[in-house]
Amino acid sequence: MMDTSLLVWIILAPLLGAILNGGIYFYHVKRKPVSELVFSIIGTGTPLIAFLITLSLFLQMVDGDITFKQTVFTWLSLDTLNIAMGFLGDNLAIFMAMFVTFVGWLIHIYAIGYMTGDAGFGKFFAYFNLFLASMLILVLADNPIILFIGWEGVGVCSYLLIAFYYTDKDNVIAGNKAFIANRVGDFGFLLGLITLFFALGEVDLSFTSLEANISNASPSLLALSGFLLFVGAMGKSAQIPLYVWLPDAMAGPTPISALIHAATMVTAGVYMVARFHFLYSGIEGIGTFIAYIGAFSALLAAVIATRQQDIKKILAYSTMSQLGYMFIAVGLGFYSSGLFHVFTHAFFKAMLFMGAGGMIIALHHEQNIFKMAQHRVQLPIIGITFLIGVIAISGIPPFSGFFSKDAILAAAFQEGQYLIWAIGMFTAFLTAFYMFRMYFILFVAPNKHAAHYVYTSKTITFPLFILAIGAVGAGFLNLPAIFGGHHLVDTWLAQTNSTHIHMSHLTEYILMALSIIVAVAGIVVAYKKYANFDVYKPEDEKGIIANKFYVDEFYDLVFVQASKKVSTFIDRVLDTKIIDGFIMAICNEFITFGKKVATLQNANVRFYAAFMLIGMSCVFVYLYISLGL
Amino acid sequence: MISLTSYAFVSMILFSIGVIGVIARRNIFVIYMSIELMLNGINLFLITFARYHFNMDPQIITVMVISIAAAEAAIFLSVIILLFRSKKSLDTDIFTTLTQGERS
Numbered sequence: 001m002m003d004t005s006l007l008v009w010i011i012l013a014p015l016l017g018a019i020l021n022g023g024i025y026f027y028h029v030k031r032k033p034v035s036e037l038v039f040s041i042i043g044t045g046t047p048l049i050a051f052l053i054t055l056s057l058f059l060q061m062v063d064g065d066i067t068f069k070q071t072v073f074t075w076l077s078l079d080t081l082n083i084a085m086g087f088l089g090d091n092l093a094i095f096m097a098m099f100v101t102f103v104g105w106l107i108h109i110y111a112i113g114y115m116t117g118d119a120g121f122g123k124f125f126a127y128f129n130l131f132l133a134s135m136l137i138l139v140l141a142d143n144p145i146i147l148f149i150g151w152e153g154v155g156v157c158s159y160l161l162i163a164f165y166y167t168d169k170d171n172v173i174a175g176n177k178a179f180i181a182n183r184v185g186d187f188g189f190l191l192g193l194i195t196l197f198f199a200l201g202e203v204d205l206s207f208t209s210l211e212a213n214i215s216n217a218s219p220s221l222l223a224l225s226g227f228l229l230f231v232g233a234m235g236k237s238a239q240i241p242l243y244v245w246l247p248d249a250m251a252g253p254t255p256i257s258a259l260i261h262a263a264t265m266v267t268a269g270v271y272m273v274a275r276f277h278f279l280y281s282g283i284e285g286i287g288t289f290i291a292y293i294g295a296f297s298a299l300l301a302a303v304i305a306t307r308q309q310d311i312k313k314i315l316a317y318s319t320m321s322q323l324g325y326m327f328i329a330v331g332l333g334f335y336s337s338g339l340f341h342v343f344t345h346a347f348f349k350a351m352l353f354m355g356a357g358g359m360i361i362a363l364h365h366e367q368n369i370f371k372m373a374q375h376r377v378q379l380p381i382i383g384i385t386f387l388i389g390v391i392a393i394s395g396i397p398p399f400s401g402f403f404s405k406d407a408i409l410a411a412a413f414q415e416g417q418y419l420i421w422a423i424g425m426f427t428a429f430l431t432a433f434y435m436f437r438m439y440f441i442l443f444v445a446p447n448k449h450a451a452h453y454v455y456t457s458k459t460i461t462f463p464l465f466i467l468a469i470g471a472v473g474a475g476f477l478n479l480p481a482i483f484g485g486h487h488l489v490d491t492w493l494a495q496t497n498s499t500h501i502h503m504s505h506l507t508e509y510i511l512m513a514l515s516i517i518v519a520v521a522g523i524v525v526a527y528k529k530y531a532n533f534d535v536y537k538p539e540d541e542k543g544i545i546a547n548k549f550y551v552d553e554f555y556d557l558v559f560v561q562a563s564k565k566v567s568t569f570i571d572r573v574l575d576t577k578i579i580d581g582f583i584m585a586i587c588n589e590f591i592t593f594g595k596k597v598a599t600l601q602n603a604n605v606r607f608y609a610a611f612m613l614i615g616m617s618c619v620f621v622y623l624y625i626s627l628g629l
Numbered sequence: 630m631i632s633l634t635s636y637a638f639v640s641m642i643l644f645s646i647g648v649i650g651v652i653a654r655r656n657i658f659v660i661y662m663s664i665e666l667m668l669n670g671i672n673l674f675l676i677t678f679a680r681y682h683f684n685m686d687p688q689i690i691t692v693m694v695i696s697i698a699a700a701e702a703a704i705f706l707s708v709i710i711l712l713f714r715s716k717k718s719l720d721t722d723i724f725t726t727l728t729q730g731e732r733s
Contacts, residue, residue, distance in 0.1 A: 602725060603724070603725035603726065604721070604722060604725060605660070605721045605724070606651065606652050606653070606654075606655070606660075606721060606722075609648075609651045609652050610652045613648060613652065
């Protein structure tokens with residue numbers, strides 16, 4: 001453990017950026033316009049500072065085996081319970097923070113090119129920096145309470161950014177959907193935290209002491225807590241059954257999608273499970289449950305993606321599918337493999353989204369792949385990087401996606417979860433198929449006119465270059481031993497006590513060959529079907545797959561309509577008729593009674609006199625009887 | 630010799646006539662007279678017992694009641710004049726402006 005004052009600045013840098021950008025944006029709106037350059041410098045400079053600090057900490061950690069820790073102040077001090085605003089920079093957190101800040105920074109640069117000329121430029125960067133700051137709070141948190149702050153922070157920022165073009169009703173609905181779906185998950189997460197409290201009793205809540213005390217807790221409470229925390233992860237990381245918000249989140253500008261899918265937000269669930277590895281590895285069965293949820297999410301998303309027509313939705317479903325792989329890995333205890341896939345995925349998915357965004361801009365905000373193919377333009381850099389991304393996600397060696405995905409599939413095989421392995425293999429086939437379907441339609445399928453060259457802004461192409469290097473090369477960081485690699489990432493994340501792959505080299509070779517074969521098969525099928533596809537006759541949107549298995553409709557029916565019905569029933573019948581009726585009946589009784597009593601007060605002197613007489617007579621009769629006079 | 634009971638009986642009859650007069654009659658003058666009648670019924674009762682017990686105290690009270698009734702008469706008559714000026718009537722059932730419920 002080593003105290004440092006730098007850790008908090010990783011978070012404060014983007015947070016200050018958010019505050020500054022927000023303040024200047026107010027000035028920009030209320031007083032006089034400020035140049036976009038100012039917002040750009042603050043917006044991209046602060047993530048860069050965060051990245052550089054993370055890098056310096058990382059280099060110190062490489063030199064010596066140290067863990068950074070910083071307590072900024074005591075946030076809550078109750079009798080025996082102290083919650084510190086503390087941050088922890090262990091290997092896991094710094095690993096995560098490294099690529100979150102780096103990829104985040106690149107997406108910020110990209111956003112300059114994408115958002116230029118937008119009226120809300122400054123606001124956009126303020127939200128963007130806030131998003132990054134929230135994610136970094138989540139990553140660097142020293143205890144689950146601080147983690148929850150970040151957890152909620154990314155939820156709020158995703159809502160703000162998905163509904164960024166708030167003048168369009170659909171965007172606002174999509175933002176609400178994301179927020180509400182996450183709300184369900186967050187509620188589970190909060191309940192999980194509370195259960196963890198009860199399970200552990202009064203201990204210091206930092207992750208290190210939680211890990212030390214975990215053996216004292218009752219296993220059944222821990223299992224419940226683990227499950228509830230995973231409900232939170234289902235919401236944030238878009239797994240069955242809470243994934244519905246992710247495709248709709250494509251309503252936001254493309255840099256948001258890149259940031260949500262690559263660097264922040266959706267990876268939070270995987271990270272959380274890895275952070276609580278001591279909890280999950282101790283509970284029987286929950287890991288398998290997580291792995292199965294991951295596997296079915298991967299499969300479902302991949303199947304849906306094969307028939308989508310919106311380029312961003314295809315990418316969104318592919319993210320969900322890849323997240324499914326990550327959950328397979330962390331569920332089976334291969335935390336480092338899961339995080340390694342998070343890491344490689346960040347590069348190629350950010351790149352794919354950026355490429356898609358570049359094309360969308362060049363084609364004047366057209367997102368349907370068939371229409372995009374009809375008006376194809378020449379975008380050489382985007383074309384090449386997009387291809388790299390597609391190959392990487394499909395799992396073709398030596399691109400990064402191959403190594404990380406293959407490690408997960410091998411992990412499932414080694415654990416004897418052959419069903420998960422088979423689903424993973426089939427999903428890998430589908431992944432190659434739908435990604436290349438998109439690629440062939442966008443770039444290869446013939447169209448009738450010659451494509452002309454369109455200039456793409458340098459701020460868009462520069463991050464693409466860097467990410468392309470990452471997408472190609474990141475896989476070598478965790479090169480398996482059979483290729484002479486050293487498992488650098490696995491070694492770095494040794495603290496998570498991950499399971500590692502130990503199988504005979506022959507089995508490993510065969511598994512790799514199989515996964516290459518299914519990927520190539522996917523590409524070949526896609527080529528056969530779509531390389532000469534007539535883009536002027538797009539696929540119809542009929543059938544169960546194109547309609548996303550009617551899950552949205554099902555949820556709408558079961559949850560939205562049902563709660564509307566219940567609300568209407570309560571409003572119209574229960575409230576107005578029964579409760580109001582009951583209360584009004586009582587009221588009316590009082591009113592009638594009151595009116596009757598009021599007639600006594602009729603200001604008639606004689607009547608009053610008679611009343612007095614009766615009253616006095618009664619008093620006398622009473623006195624006569626009671627006093628015995 | 631007239632018995633004590635007879636005196637008490639007369640005074641009770643006087644009082645009761647007064648009470649019935651207040652309740653049953655509508656003319657404000659008759660009501661006033663009925664009140665005086667009730668007072669005098671009480672006075673008669675007091676004096677009867679003063680004589681019976683040879684005690685002067687009830688007589689003092691009676692004299693005081695008579696004098697206060699005289700003062701009261703002055704106020705009562707002036708109030709009646711004012712009431713008559715406002716409504717041009719002596720019917721008490723008309724003076725119901727202080728009612729709470731619906732005007733009847």
